[in-house]
Amino acid sequence: MLNSFVYDIPTKVYFGKDQMNHLGPELRKFGTRVLLVYGGGSIKKTGLYDRVAEELRDAGLSCFELSGVDPNPRITSVAQGANLCREHGIDVLLAVGGGSVIDCAKVIAAAANYDGDPWDIVTQKVPCPSCLPVVTILTIAATGSEMDPGCVISKPDTMDKIGVYTQAPRVSFLDPTHTFSVGRRQTACGSADILSHVMEVYFSRDYSMDMIDGFMESMMRSVLKYAPVALAEPENYEARANLMWAASWAINGFIEYGKIQRWACHPMEHELSAVYDITHGLGLAILTPRWMEYALSEQTAPRYKQFAVNVLGMDAGLDDMEAGRSVIEALKLFFYDKLGLESTFTEIGIGDEHFAAMAEKACGGSVLNAFRPLARQDIENIFRMCL
Ligand code: NZQ
């Protein structure tokens, strides 16, 4: 039975082209001093940086900057950003980029009001302090960070990558044309991430709402349909728009409400990117089909069958286990042939030397109570299947 829940998705979204004239007025609602946060410079190459600077100038806003936020953002960037907020009396953060930039900005927004080490916030040693408001301009369809309170921050010296909830952005600008410049590989990785966010919920032990099943199936069909289109035609607006909106809705909470569920591939992947600094979506693309093989049993197979029929359009007459095996093969085809991603750890230089420690961290020292419950040894087994 579906549990009671509270619907609360507080992000106001401006979706589509020609919405940037709302940026200045939206920021002004929070004050006049803005910290612009961005990554390694893609926004300068595309001209988005100049466009944003113009809007801020026209709105009479004072702009300060934190640039160089890395993919798999580091706690050092958070600390730097929090210092800038305090030094300049920042009223609002403007994150322009992908999940890494937005995640970093969200933790800066919390750390700005905390005097201690910002890592305490990530590890939840302290309750999340009140946050400065965050506004985002999304440039890559992937994580859904533009509409959720989640943030994932890395600390390379201890090989940690940890997720924490702070506060969802107040306003997000989602213009699909801002993703036209995303390269093939990042488009593929982002699409794998979107698909995984839905699959983590779809393949859980609690699937009690038919209407949400249909919503999830439709999102997954859209990713399977439009990711290859975006690879072939990077400036296809319809493809980029579908991926962008699916990304936001995959993880903004809507499909999870009322369900008791535990994700499996994400905790495993976060250990991979913590140790090897790989792209999140790539790790998921390698792990997901192996995890599905591991979780397939007479008990779980009916859910695979539903996916086979409703998402992949397979024959409803298939036996459940047969459907399960076909789904796994179809996903491998999608990730490795259609999206062109590497299919094994070996291909990306990952060996088994850290598997035991990574598995221990991924299951939090006990058991991931996922679709198929996974203890440390199960996770190690799945890692080995990926070699
Ligand atoms: O840094 P720049 O120069 O901007 O380049 C970025 C970066 O190199 C580039 N890029 C972004 N937009 C572009 C572009 N290049 C050309 N044109 C554009 N329009 O893409 C590269 C990757 O960017 P990144 O922000 O790292 O990608 P993504 O959005 O996939 O974010 C990944 C991070 O988000 C976390 C991941 O673990 C990872 O750290 N996640 C966050 C979640 C959340 N907040 O809820 C959930 C996810 O499951 C995930 O864990």
Ligand code: ZN
């Ligand atoms: Zn993800």
